[in-house]
Amino acid sequence: MDAVIDPAPTRRPSTWRSRIGPTLVLIVCGLFFVLPMITMARYSLQNIITPLLRWEDVFKKWSLSGIKAAVSDPGFWPALKLSLELAVATVALTLLLLLPTLLLVHIKVPKARPLIEFTTLLPFMIPPIALVAGVAAFFRPNAKWFLNSNFSLVPFYAILALPFTFRAIDAGIRAIDVRTLIDASRSLGAGWGRTLFRVLMPNLKMAIVSSSFLTFTVVMGEFTIAQTLLKRTYPQFMYEFYSNRGQGATALALFTFLATTAVLGLMFFFVRRRDRRAGTTTTVF
Amino acid sequence: MSQLSFQAVRKTFGPTVALEALDLDVGEGQLVSLLGPSGCGKTTALRIAAGFEFATSGKVVVASKDISNVPAHKRNMGMVFQSYSLFPNLTVAQNVDFGLRTRKQDKARRTKTVADMLDLVGLTAQTSRYPHQLSGGQQQRVALARALAVNPQVLLLDEPLSALDAKVRTNLRDQIRRIQTELGITTMFVTHDQEEALAISDKVAVMSNGRVEQYATPLEIYRTPSTAFVARFVGSMNQLPGMVRLDGGVDVAGTTLPTPTELPAGQGVVVLVRPEAVSVAEESSAGFRGTVASLTFQGADTVVGVRLDVLDALVLARSESTKVGQLSIGDRVGVQVDTSHAVVEAAATEPAA
Ligand SMILES: Nc1ncnc2c1ncn2[C@@H]1O[C@H](COP(=O)(O)OP(=O)(O)OP(=O)(O)O)[C@@H](O)[C@H]1O
Numbered sequence: 142m143d144a145v146i147d148p149a150p151t152r153r154p155s156t157w158r159s160r161i162g163p164t165l166v167l168i169v170c171g172l173f174f175v176l177p178m179i180t181m182a183r184y185s186l187q188n189i190i191t192p193l194l195r196w197e198d199v200f201k202k203w204s205l206s207g208i209k210a211a212v213s214d215p216g217f218w219p220a221l222k223l224s225l226e227l228a229v230a231t232v233a234l235t236l237l238l239l240l241p242t243l244l245l246v247h248i249k250v251p252k253a254r255p256l257i258e259f260t261t262l263l264p265f266m267i268p269p270i271a272l273v274a275g276v277a278a279f280f281r282p283n284a285k286w287f288l289n290s291n292f293s294l295v296p297f298y299a300i301l302a303l304p305f306t307f308r309a310i311d312a313g314i315r316a317i318d319v320r321t322l323i324d325a326s327r328s329l330g331a332g333w334g335r336t337l338f339r340v341l342m343p344n345l346k347m348a349i350v351s352s353s354f355l356t357f358t359v360v361m362g363e364f365t366i367a368q369t370l371l372k373r374t375y376p377q378f379m380y381e382f383y384s385n386r387g388q389g390a391t392a393l394a395l396f397t398f399l400a401t402t403a404v405l406g407l408m409f410f411f412v413r414r415r416d417r418r419a420g421t422t423t424t425v426f
Numbered sequence: 427m428s429q430l431s432f433q434a435v436r437k438t439f440g441p442t443v444a445l446e447a448l449d450l451d452v453g454e455g456q457l458v459s460l461l462g463p464s465g466c467g468k469t470t471a472l473r474i475a476a477g478f479e480f481a482t483s484g485k486v487v488v489a490s491k492d493i494s495n496v497p498a499h500k501r502n503m504g505m506v507f508q509s510y511s512l513f514p515n516l517t518v519a520q521n522v523d524f525g526l527r528t529r530k531q532d533k534a535r536r537t538k539t540v541a542d543m544l545d546l547v548g549l550t551a552q553t554s555r556y557p558h559q560l561s562g563g564q565q566q567r568v569a570l571a572r573a574l575a576v577n578p579q580v581l582l583l584d585e586p587l588s589a590l591d592a593k594v595r596t597n598l599r600d601q602i603r604r605i606q607t608e609l610g611i612t613t614m615f616v617t618h619d620q621e622e623a624l625a626i627s628d629k630v631a632v633m634s635n636g637r638v639e640q641y642a643t644p645l646e647i648y649r650t651p652s653t654a655f656v657a658r659f660v661g662s663m664n665q666l667p668g669m670v671r672l673d674g675g676v677d678v679a680g681t682t683l684p685t686p687t688e689l690p691a692g693q694g695v696v697v698l699v700r701p702e703a704v705s706v707a708e709e710s711s712a713g714f715r716g717t718v719a720s721l722t723f724q725g726a727d728t729v730v731g732v733r734l735d736v737l738d739a740l741v742l743a744r745s746e747s748t749k750v751g752q753l754s755i756g757d758r759v760g761v762q763v764d765t766s767h768a769v770v771e772a773a774a775t776e777p778a779a
């Protein structure tokens with residue numbers, strides 16, 4: 142058995158003493174993230190109420206009934222659909238505004254970048270409730286139809302996601318020599334459209350994907366504004382569902398988390414693989 | 427007939443004058459270099475030709491057509507940049523194909539052009555590689571192939587070799603010249619390396635501060651520089667301080683050099699002479715005297731540094747190695763100066779450093 146193992150020559154022989162510190166940190170961090178998930182799973186997917194749980198019953202009575210109840214609620218699909226639509230619209234709005242703006246800033250007015258960077262931090266300083274209250278106070282008397290539409294949430298979400306989306310796209314733009322790529326493309330006869338879609342976007346793919354994902358996450362998790370404007374979004378549905386069906390809502394939260402993590406992981410995996418082939422260095426986040 | 431011409435092209439960036447009034451004609455099929463120190467406006471001139479910048483005033487004419495207001499993507503120019511400019515997401519072949527696709531050529535024709543171009547630059551084995559898998563020199567060759575693929579009216583090269591190491595540089599430099607001659611394509615080549623410019627150009631425009639100081643063949647630039655700036659910038663120069671004599675020659679520490687000059691008698695001047703116009707002789711011969719201070723063997727030639735007795739100046743003499751082979755440091759020698767191509771410049775009030 143020992144003979145088969147090829148000793149890694151470069152690794153320094155480490156005693157258990159030198160490894161104990163990092164290992165401990167890893168274990169504590171792991172527990173910090175995993176324990177809540179396990180308890181969530183236990184609470185929501187095992188039909189034994191916690192005070193009655195015995196050790197010998199740990200593997201008994203697991204079922205998906207909680208999640209089934211949540212999914213079959215008449216409010217579930219419309220809420221999920223609305224949130225997905227909002228997410229797509231917000232991604233579109235963000236990219237439409239941010240990508241050309243940042244490209245222009247980068248090549249024409251690089252001095253304005255710090256100002257823009259600061260502006261994108263404002264959502265961290267202004268509480269969402271203040272934002273929505275202010276905007277509502279203005280629109281209610283002036284353009285009520287705007288607040289009535291479900292899509293009135295889109296601009297809010299675009300603003301909330303700005304600190305993340307700006308950074309993702311900005312990092313992507315700075316990782317490539319935008320000026321030279323644009324010049325090269327134009328000297329080869331490509332107009333602005335072709336340059337944007339054939340040269341810039343493919344080379345900013347990773348930045349676009351990560352900024353879209355950050356937007357997506359913000360939209361799928363935002364509660365305050367939706368609640369204030371009385372929109373039935375997915376988080377709002379979860380909140381309401383939780384107040385009468387705690388178990389089902391917890392199951393839903395768990396599955397939502399797993400689903401987004403899986404999609405995120407897959408997407409990065411594919412983009413990274415294609416990127417590595419093309420060798421573009423992309424900074425994420 | 428000139429293929430590309432700048433007519434009184436002026437360009438300012440706010441208060442900075444990048445080009446003063448550039449007049450330059452590039453003949454069809456010629457390779458013209460823009461040579462000058464950093465910041466003299468070479469890139470600006472090239473970018474105006476390419477359409478990336480527009481002149482503040484003046485005209486750019488290509489094949490008798492005024493293209494001053496034509497945007498970059500409607501001009502038919504091929505450009506190679508100083509920094510690596512290949513599209514990182516495309517393979518070598520796709521990069522070369524980019525301009526052909528933009529022109530909506532049919533597939534068969536495109537495939538053939540791409541193959542021809544990659545063959546021309548000697549990269550047929552790398553067609554499906556990505557730019558990051560290529561060396562700097564290979565990347566610039568792909569960039570050249572990409573620029574040539576669209577069959578441009580003018581090829582513009584902005585210091586395409588400056589990021590490469592010396593050996594690759596000379597190699598690629600000669601390859602560019604060979605391809606340029608083969609295709610007979612009108613080319614403008616920007617560089618701050620005088621050796622590079624002299625080596626490959628039909629004509630060289632030496633620039634300084636947004637102006638062309640001299641526009642001539644490499645030989646003329648080297649042999650008969652029209653201004654002191656050109657003389658100093660191209661090749662190396664000895665500088666001998668002196669004074670204009672009443673009879674028109676220049677007195678350098680008691681020795682008269684027969685150099686014609688329009689400067690008035692009594693004017694303090696500096697005489698610029700190339701090392702190859704200086705020769706080392708017997709100590710007894712006429713001219714200056716001094717002591718050998720350095721010997722730099724350069725193969726066929728040896729550069730002898732002589733410290734003159736009179737001026738405490740070091741004068742460099744380039745001679746055939748076989749003629750000066752027996753000299754050693756500390757030897758007493760005579761120095762003779764051939765001033766037939768010397769440049770006489772009024773001395774600055776401050777002595778030059
Ligand atoms: N976009 C710009 N905005 C402001 N000033 C500029 C711009 N481009 C060039 N300049 C200025 O114009 C002058 C000429 O610049 P240019 O890039 O043409 O020089 P260069 O000869 O190519 O120099 P180098 O050898 O360093 O590349 C410089 O003083 C430069 O600072």
Ligand SMILES: [Mg+2]
Nearest residue numbers: 468469470584
């Ligand atoms: Mg330049």
